[in-house]
Amino acid sequence: MLRLLAVQGTWNYExxxxxxxxxxxxxxxxxxxxxxxxxHGEAVxxxxxxxxxxxxxxxxxxxxxxxxxYEAVPGPQIVRLRTALCSPxxxxxxxxxxxxxxxxLIGAAxxxxxxxxxxxxxxxxxxxxxxVRLWTSYWSLRLGLQSGMKVGAAxxxxxxxxxxxxxxxxxxxAIGAAIPLVADWYLRPFGWSAGLGAAGVAMAGIALTRWFAxxxxxxxxxxxxxxxxxxxxxxxx
Amino acid sequence: MNELTPGVIIxxxxxxxxxxxxxxxxxxxxxxxxxxAGTVAxxxxxxxxxxLRIGVVFELFALDVxxxxxxxxxxxxxxxxxxxxxxxxxxxxxxxxxxxxxxLVLALLGGWTLxxxxxxxxxxxxxxxxxLAAGESRAIRRLQYGGLLRDAGRxxxxxxxxxxxxxxxxxxxxxxxQTHLALTLxxxxxxxxxxxxxxxxxxxxxxxxxxxxxxxxxxxxxxxxT
Numbered sequence: 001m002l003r004l005l006a007v008q009g010t011w012n013y014e015x016x017x018x019x020x021x022x023x024x025x026x027x028x029x030x031x032x033x034x035x036x037x038x039x040h041g042e043a044v045x046x047x048x049x050x051x052x053x054x055x056x057x058x059x060x061x062x063x064x065x066x067x068x069x070y071e072a073v074p075g076p077q078i079v080r081l082r083t084a085l086c087s088p089x090x091x092x093x094x095x096x097x098x099x100x101x102x103x104x105l106i107g108a109a110x111x112x113x114x115x116x117x118x119x120x121x122x123x124x125x126x127x128x129x130x131x132v133r134l135w136t137s138y139w140s141l142r143l144g145l146q147s148g149m150k151v152g153a154a155x156x157x158x159x160x161x162x163x164x165x166x167x168x169x170x171x172x173x174a175i176g177a178a179i180p181l182v183a184d185w186y187l188r189p190f191g192w193s194a195g196l197g198a199a200g201v202a203m204a205g206i207a208l209t210r211w212f213a214x215x216x217x218x219x220x221x222x223x224x225x226x227x228x229x230x231x232x233x234x235x236x237x
Numbered sequence: 238m239n240e241l242t243p244g245v246i247i248x249x250x251x252x253x254x255x256x257x258x259x260x261x262x263x264x265x266x267x268x269x270x271x272x273x274a275g276t277v278a279x280x281x282x283x284x285x286x287x288x289l290r291i292g293v294v295f296e297l298f299a300l301d302v303x304x305x306x307x308x309x310x311x312x313x314x315x316x317x318x319x320x321x322x323x324x325x326x327x328x329x330x331x332x333x334x335x336x337x338x339x340x341l342v343l344a345l346l347g348g349w350t351l352x353x354x355x356x357x358x359x360x361x362x363x364x365x366x367x368x369l370a371a372g373e374s375r376a377i378r379r380l381q382y383g384g385l386l387r388d389a390g391r392x393x394x395x396x397x398x399x400x401x402x403x404x405x406x407x408x409x410x411x412x413x414x415q416t417h418l419a420l421t422l423x424x425x426x427x428x429x430x431x432x433x434x435x436x437x438x439x440x441x442x443x444x445x446x447x448x449x450x451x452x453x454x455x456x457x458x459x460x461x462x463t
Contacts, residue, residue: 005264005265006263006264006381007262008262008263009262009263009381009384009385009388010261010262010264010358010361010362010380010383010384010385010444011355011358011360011384012355012356012359012362012379013355013356013359014305014359014362014363015359015447016307017363019358019362019369019377019380019381019384020384022369022382023377023380023381026374026377026378029413037410041371041372042372043372044357044372044373044377045369045370045372046376048369048377050436052307054305055265055274056265057429060305064368067425068435069440070420083262090305092290094305094353095305097306098303098305098308098394099303099439102267102298103435103436103439105279106270106272106296106300106410107452109272110272110293110296111456111459113272114287115463118285118289119276119285122272122273122276125270125272125273126265126266126267126268126273126436129266129326130266130267133265133266135403145245168445168448169444169445169448171439171454172436172439172440172445172449172450172452173445173448173451173452174338174452175300175432175435175436175439175449175452176448176451176453176454176455177452177453177455177456177459178452178456179297179429179432179433179436179453179456180453180456180457180459180460181456181460182293182297182429182432182461183425183429183460184460185293186290186294186425187422187425189330190418190422194418194422195427197422198422198423198426198428198429199423199426199429201422201423201426201427202426202429202430202433203430204430205426205427205429205430205431205434206433206434209430209434210434210437216425217301218301218431219341219344219345220297220325220345220431221427221429221430222298222337222341222423222427223263223338223341223342223345224425225423225426225427226334226337226338226341226420226423226424228242229420230416230420231415233412233416233419235245235410
């Protein structure tokens with residue numbers, strides 16, 4: 001399971017997670033070497049082919065394909081399983097972690113920091129996040145190994161779809177609460193006029209990057225605004 | 238704040254390397270989140286408060302990033318570490334603007350270096366394509382360790398470059414107080430725009446938007462009451 005933590009170690013645009021998956025599969029396929037060395041070589045070669053999904057759910061595909069190799073499922077069928085798992089595992093994992101758990105916990109940590117929890121908010125974020133993440137990796141690998149080619153049905157009847165539905169609203173609420181609190185935390189010492197100025201910058205940033213100049217990311221907007229400000233101050237405006 | 242001696246700079250470089258590795262390669266434990274990276278960098282420099290304040294601003298920017306699929310995004314980790322070097326030891330209202338400016342440029346540069354590492358990984362894989370097709374485990378291990386090493390080098394170089402620029406800014410860039418304050422306000426305003434953008438994009442027009450609005454209402458209420 002530890003190797004799953006580095007599944008994106010060789011991330012690239014051609015095979016994406018492929019080589020990382022092969023690295024993680026190595027110890028799982030080891031026993032096959034003694035039983036059927038030819039099959040082992042083929043299995044290792046298959047394990048490094050193109051693969052992409054959310055890294056935290058990669059264990060499902062890894063476990064399922066490893067079991068299929070031991071059950072001597074025909075190679076093309078294993079390749080099809082890997083390909084079929086890419087999109088659902090990517091979508092579910094991204095929804096659960098990147099659009100759900102991470103913003104929910106970051107929002108809670110930001111609220112904690114603003115309310116004076118300091119280090120505790122950050123430690124709490126790291127402990128909860130890594131606890132969930134490590135458990136999910138362990139669970140996904142175990143479920144994949146248990147279900148093999150039937151992994152799709154096993155995912156459908158697991159806790160995953162329900163958790164995705166619940167974590168989204170929690171993330172939205174936490175971020176929604178964090179933004180005004182953080183704004184107040186920074187802008188209150190400056191007073192009303194400066195606060196209105198910063199709010200104006202924020203509005204301009206949202207309007208430009210969302211509607212009028214979508215090619216301008218918020219980072220580029222910020223850099224451009226700072227350069228513009230420095231030029232104005234330099235010429236004495 | 239501690240003096241910026243090698244005894245402080247070297248741990249900062251190590252921290253920046255770890256943070257750079259954490260973003261994509263290993264272990265994705267979220268130490269690369271600016272909130273964590275900045276606070277620890279502040280602790281290493283002896284100004285946790287500056288690290289926290291700078292980390293929160295970059296965290297707002299990072300909320301606009303959804304790292305799905307092969308999307309390209311800025312690398313805020315090493316950038317936050319370098320930004321804390323600029324802002325540490327000053328009142329946050331004065332030190333934050335310039336530090337955020339440097340950090341944002343470094344974050345964009347960091348995003349570009351990620352592409353270089355990915356292309357370099359692809360070239361290494363192409364060179365060992367025959368060994369991979371033959372199912373050679375040794376080739377897989379070499380590629381994996383090579384990829385990790387490249388990303389660690391990327392994090393180290395990015396942090397080193399950031400720290401060098403940060404020290405140069407501390408030494409040579411002198412702005413008047415009004416400009417410092419205005420830069421800080423622009424940085425905070427832009428960061429709030431980024432966080433709001435990310436929140437709007439994630440919630441769309443679905444039921445999630447109602448939760449976002451409810452959260453915002455609760456946040457405003459709490460801000461008024463505290």
